[in-house]
Amino acid sequence: MLLIALYSVRSERQFCEQMDYNLLFRWFLDMNTIEDSFDAIVKKARDSGLMSDDHFTVDGTLIDAWASLKSFRPKDEDPPDMPSDGDSGNP
Numbered sequence: 001m002l003l004i005a006l007y008s009v010r011s012e013r014q015f016c017e018q019m020d021y022n023l024l025f026r027w028f029l030d031m032n033t034i035e036d037s038f039d040a041i042v043k044k045a046r047d048s049g050l051m052s053d054d055h056f057t058v059d060g061t062l063i064d065a066w067a068s069l070k071s072f073r074p075k076d077e078d079p080p081d082m083p084s085d086g087d088s089g090n091p
Helices: 002-006 014-019 021-027 037-047
Strands: none
Touching: 002 014
16 A cells, blocks of 8 residues: 555556566565566465455445536535536536
């Protein structure tokens, strides 16, 4: 997590991809240059007791989406009357 924060990596998946070619990440994590990065991370997590065999899912409807700043307003507020440019999805 420290490397992700310091190098502004956007996701853990992208971090695993970067570990395939970034030797600094491998050195910091005390990894061999030829071992598979994702397998090594999973093994360390299992050995530390950080993983579980339980399956979980995420309900995507509960995740707020980043909307256009033009359409951002409180949910209880009525939409303003604005002239339309013909685009019904983004007036």
